[in-house]
Amino acid sequence: MKDPIIQLKSLTKCYGTQRAVDDLSLDIYKGEIFGLLGPNGAGKTTTILMMLGLTDPTSGSAFVCGYNATNNPIAVKRKVGYMPDSLGFYDNMTALENLKYIARLNGLTEKEIKVRTVETMETVGLSAALNKKTATFSRGMKQRLGLADVLIKQPDVIILDEPTLGIDPSGVREFLALIKRLSKEQGLTVLLSSHHLHHVQQVCDRVGIFVKGKLLAQGNIDTLSGNVFNNAGHVVSIRLANVIPQPWALEQELEQWETIKQIRINEKTIEFECTQDITPALVRFFVEKGCDITGVHQKDYGLDDIYQKYFEDIN
Numbered sequence: 045m046k047d048p049i050i051q052l053k054s055l056t057k058c059y060g061t062q063r064a065v066d067d068l069s070l071d072i073y074k075g076e077i078f079g080l081l082g083p084n085g086a087g088k089t090t091t092i093l094m095m096l097g098l099t100d101p102t103s104g105s106a107f108v109c110g111y112n113a114t115n116n117p118i119a120v121k122r123k124v125g126y127m128p129d130s131l132g133f134y135d136n137m138t139a140l141e142n143l144k145y146i147a148r149l150n151g152l153t154e155k156e157i158k159v160r161t162v163e164t165m166e167t168v169g170l171s172a173a174l175n176k177k178t179a180t181f182s183r184g185m186k187q188r189l190g191l192a193d194v195l196i197k198q199p200d201v202i203i204l205d206e207p208t209l210g211i212d213p214s215g216v217r218e219f220l221a222l223i224k225r226l227s228k229e230q231g232l233t234v235l236l237s238s239h240h241l242h243h244v245q246q247v248c249d250r251v252g253i254f255v256k257g258k259l260l261a262q263g264n265i266d267t268l269s270g271n272v273f274n275n276a277g278h279v280v281s282i283r284l285a286n287v288i289p290q291p292w293a294l295e296q297e298l299e300q301w302e303t304i305k306q307i308r309i310n311e312k313t314i315e316f317e318c319t320q321d322i323t324p325a326l327v328r329f330f331v332e333k334g335c336d337i338t339g340v341h342q343k344d345y346g347l348d349d350i351y352q353k354y355f356e357d358i359n
């Protein structure tokens with residue numbers, strides 16, 4: 045397996061007696077979009093600050109792009125772009141002037157600045173607004189300019205804190221599509237912290253769920269759903285033309301199927317919790333038994349359900 049581009053080893057941060065981040069170990073690979081999820085105070089920002097070398101861990105280590113973030117924060121900063129949740133620009137300057145200013149702060153030469161600022165504005169879809177003052181920018185446009193600030197130094201990793209906060213639905217869709225495109229086309233690794241499960245689900249390859257400083261779970265949505273719902277992450281409900289009698293002879297037969305974890309019957313509807321999607325096999329079964337099917341509905345558990353279940357189990 046490839047070496048991780050971000051490697052956190054037993055990372056811990058205490059503030060007095062409080063463990064803001066508690067024994068966190070996590071590997072993130074090049075080109076991945078990883079979502080950090082968790083309620084307020086879970087430790088996401090503290091983790092990010094340690095990855096950037098902006099605060100020292102109490103114990104453990106954070107390696108980013110091959111550098112120990114605590115010992116070598118400047119090298120990490122060169123490779124990593126960080127977009128905080130609140131963005132500030134010089135309102136009386138144009139978007140291009142703002143970006144040039146950031147490019148200079150990042151040590152780009154004037155020649156590089158000239159070419160790269162225009163290119164980066166094009167990448168984030170702001171070419172038409174280059175010469176507009178940022179005071180006139182919408183929240184969505186500011187977010188794109190914030191992304192341009194981060195991309196201008198051509199980082200290997202970008203860390204985005206709540207990037208979709210306050211943007212309207214179509215703006216969110218476009219922004220997430222842009223992130224995905226950058227990750228795929230440029231092999232950019234993206235770490236995204238968010239409360240918006242729906243947004244995270246749309247774009248992240250894997251997620252980590254943080255609660256009270258601990259990483260409770262990590263994986264892709266299917267893996268997490270399997271862990272949380274006891275491998276019964278697929279729900280199929282089939283509606284028949286007639287009310288199902290009780291007891292029902294076919295129930296015993298279906299209970300023998302290994303892939304079915306649970307069967308619930310309600311008048312004309314039967315709901316199956318399954319370890320995999322067996323919808324076609326179930327439909328065939330009912331047709332062969334001469335039952336008239338009037339509806340089939342599939343439900344896959346999403347991140348909302350997974351998240352909810354973690355909190356139910358903790359509280």
Ligand SMILES: Nc1ncnc2c1ncn2[C@@H]1O[C@H](COP(=O)(O)OP(=O)(O)OP(=O)(O)O)[C@@H](O)[C@H]1O
Pocket residue numbers: 059064082083084085086087088089090091
């Ligand atoms: N400088 C600090 N001094 C003392 N306690 C702190 C400090 N920074 C963070 N904490 C505490 O550490 C815990 C984790 O905070 P952190 O900001 O990392 O959480 P978060 O998951 O980023 O939350 P949010 O979503 O609200 O940003 C919180 O209980 C917070 O009060």
